[in-house]
Amino acid sequence: MHPILVETGPWSWGAYPVIVLILALIVGLVQWLESRRAGSQSLTATNWALTTLFVLAGAAAMILVVNKLAPIYVHSYGVMLLIALAAGTWWLTRTGRNYGFNLEDWIDFALIILLSGVVGARLLYVLLHLPDYASAPITILYVWQGGLAFHGGVAGAIIAGYIFACVRRISFPLLADLSAPALALGYAIARIGCFLNGCCYGHRCDLPWGVTFPPGTEAGAGGFPRHPTQLYACAASFIIFLVLARLQPRIKVRGNLFLLYLVLYSVYRFIVEFFRRGATANVFAPLAPLTEAQTASIVIGIGALITIFVRRHRREPEGK
Numbered sequence: 001m002h003p004i005l006v007e008t009g010p011w012s013w014g015a016y017p018v019i020v021l022i023l024a025l026i027v028g029l030v031q032w033l034e035s036r037r038a039g040s041q042s043l044t045a046t047n048w049a050l051t052t053l054f055v056l057a058g059a060a061a062m063i064l065v066v067n068k069l070a071p072i073y074v075h076s077y078g079v080m081l082l083i084a085l086a087a088g089t090w091w092l093t094r095t096g097r098n099y100g101f102n103l104e105d106w107i108d109f110a111l112i113i114l115l116s117g118v119v120g121a122r123l124l125y126v127l128l129h130l131p132d133y134a135s136a137p138i139t140i141l142y143v144w145q146g147g148l149a150f151h152g153g154v155a156g157a158i159i160a161g162y163i164f165a166c167v168r169r170i171s172f173p174l175l176a177d178l179s180a181p182a183l184a185l186g187y188a189i190a191r192i193g194c195f196l197n198g199c200c201y202g203h204r205c206d207l208p209w210g211v212t213f214p215p216g217t218e219a220g221a222g223g224f225p226r227h228p229t230q231l232y233a234c235a236a237s238f239i240i241f242l243v244l245a246r247l248q249p250r251i252k253v254r255g256n257l258f259l260l261y262l263v264l265y266s267v268y269r270f271i272v273e274f275f276r277r278g279a280t281a282n283v284f285a286p287l288a289p290l291t292e293a294q295t296a297s298i299v300i301g302i303g304a305l306i307t308i309f310v311r312r313h314r315r316e317p318e319g320k
Helices: 013-038 045-069 076-099 103-128 130-134 137-141 150-168 172-197 229-247 256-272 292-310
Strands: 004-008 072-075
Touching (some): 076 103, 076 172, 103 130, 103 150, 103 172, 150 172, 172 229, 172 256, 229 256, 256 292
16 A cells, blocks of 8 residues: 655765665676686686776766656556566576576566566456546556556467467477466565555455555545455465465476466456455356456466366377
8 A cells, every 4th residue: 555665866976875885786697607607617807897887987877867767666566566576587497497497598588578568458457447548648657656457468368379389399388387486476565565556446345355455546445444355366376376385396288287277367366356346356247247357267277277178188298
């Protein structure tokens, strides 16, 4: 319930040494990782000089930019997305090494999936709420205010993941299976961002764990406690992550772990929609009182189950 995590700027030049130190630590860590990858443990004098110049100039540029744009707001939703990306990449790195993947592969993949997922999720949300954006199209870019449809994000990520697999000549079903637990873990963390942002909230809740959102916000309208559906989603997705992580070594048919994720997600989403009100909880008129998300969950969940059944005896080679 803190959409703005940090408000900063303008900065005085007294902050310059601190910014230099932070930049130096970041650049030093990157160079250390690069030197380990390249098998070299030392940097040349030229590299040290260029690095020092970059850090000093970069710190000065940061102060000038922040002072020009100040105040700058750091949104909690964006921060949680970055943490979700880091957690998902960590899991991919941990499990992917057995298949010949390295950290660079997963960083490239994670960034592509994040961007394509956000674009797909935003595109679907905007299409479902087109009248709301017709008068102010620029607000389509305001993703930090919430408004991401997960099913659109999955579609965007699948398309990007398939293209990535083709370009890198990697088995797409293997890539999807390795990504499934990471996706569940990242989703759980991202939903904390939704809670802090006050989007994706629930209906009125008279139970002890009902949450009253701040007055003046959409979720706080009425001043009564609501179901913290964002936290329901976080807990459910973390349980899904644990299930998938447990089953990952046991599932022999590539692609089926990702399909199982779609089934489990669809079950969770169908249930939580009964308690949810804010963002993409609209009723799907042809199948009222089912919501749009419940309808999509039925289609995706059943489709994934049928596909698992059809592919149950399939076998694929080891490796990428």
